[in-house]
């Protein structure tokens with residue numbers, strides 16, 4: 001079986017769940033809305049997304065990704081973005097966003 005991270009088959013790269021009660025959960029997506037990364041694989045890692053940091057009721061620092069479209073904007077583009085950032089994942093340190101957003105645009 002071909003590993004999915006190297007697939008060229010677009011059928012593995014995304015789908016849109018038009019029946020989801022939350023669709024469209026992120027505004028401003030211009031290409032196909034990709035629901036494949038609904039739970040973003042980068043949530044625990046450093047990423048270039050425009051997240052906001054908040055502290056939950058247990059005192060844990062978390063990302064609020066409401067304004068991020070990177071895992072959702074286009075099947076192929078979001079697939080490529082996620083694969084690129086998972087190549088060398090770095091655990092997120094809980095700090096505010098410091099990664100330049102333009103790196104993500106280059107990946108898509």
Ligand code: SF4
Pocket residue numbers: 040041042043044047048049050051063064065068069070071
């Ligand atoms: S900011 Fe975007 S890329 Fe980063 S974890 Fe959140 S949804 Fe994923």
